[in-house]
Amino acid sequence: AQSVTQLGSHVSVSEGALVLLRCNYSSSVPPYLFWYVQYPNQGLQLLLKYTTGATLVKGINGFEAEFKKSETSFHLTKPSAHMSDAAEYFCAVSEGWDGGSNYKLTFGKGTLLTVNP
Amino acid sequence: GAVVSQHPSWVICKSGTSVKIECRSLDFQATTMFWYRQFPKQSLMLMATSNEGSKATYEQGVEKDKFLINHASLTLSTLTVTSAHPEDSSFYICSARAIGGAWQPQHFGDGTRLSIL
Numbered sequence: 001a002q003s004v005t006q007l008g009s010h011v012s013v014s015e016g017a018l019v020l021l022r023c024n025y026s027s028s029v030p031p032y033l034f035w036y037v038q039y040p041n042q043g044l045q046l047l048l049k050y051t052t053g054a055t056l057v058k059g060i061n062g063f064e065a066e067f068k069k070s071e072t073s074f075h076l077t078k079p080s081a082h083m084s085d086a087a088e089y090f091c092a093v094s095e096g097w098d099g100g101s102n103y104k105l106t107f108g109k110g111t112l113l114t115v116n117p
Numbered sequence: 118g119a120v121v122s123q124h125p126s127w128v129i130c131k132s133g134t135s136v137k138i139e140c141r142s143l144d145f146q147a148t149t150m151f152w153y154r155q156f157p158k159q160s161l162m163l164m165a166t167s168n169e170g171s172k173a174t175y176e177q178g179v180e181k182d183k184f185l186i187n188h189a190s191l192t193l194s195t196l197t198v199t200s201a202h203p204e205d206s207s208f209y210i211c212s213a214r215a216i217g218g219a220w221q222p223q224h225f226g227d228g229t230r231l232s233i234l
Contacts, residue, residue, distance in 0.1 A: 032219045032220050036225070041208075041230065043121075043123065043225035043227045044210070044225040045225070046224065051220040090160065103149075103218065103219040103221070105223060108160065109160045110159075
């Protein structure tokens, strides 16, 4: 069974500082990994995804994440935080082959990012 | 691209009423749609998975007769909360996934805030 652990339910940074949101996964098969962002009272927006190939993936709004198989991690980073980055961030994993379960996503519990002026 | 529209965004109704929520993929065909429920400050809880033309697959503990799902076309799925009660009040989010394997991300609607009086 697959699982996702997001370390830190709440991360607070200053505007302009580095953003680092941690995600570790477990999967019995090569995983496909996703980061989503959720603003208040809205659905989830896809930030980036890792499927195959380059392990450093770039997404929207200046975010990027690196897939590290040896560490089973997929941490999300952004060099310089903006006030508009304040939101809830979810890491999710989808197994490469799921035996017919429609490729469901397993989500982490989320990390709330606050950006201080 | 990959826009999912969910309506209504907010519903307030009396106990005992049935409420229908629509989820449409606007610019792609969605072979699979998912329905989630999200409690305050928590992650998403998958309720059911629907495939076009087939019966929905419900997660354990989700009442099939309470939450009716119809996926009549490749661009539309509906969730009907039958005889809603205050405990059904929640934030409901749908997502849609295009044809393809696990590398295809889910694209989310903006959610529906359901309040039962």
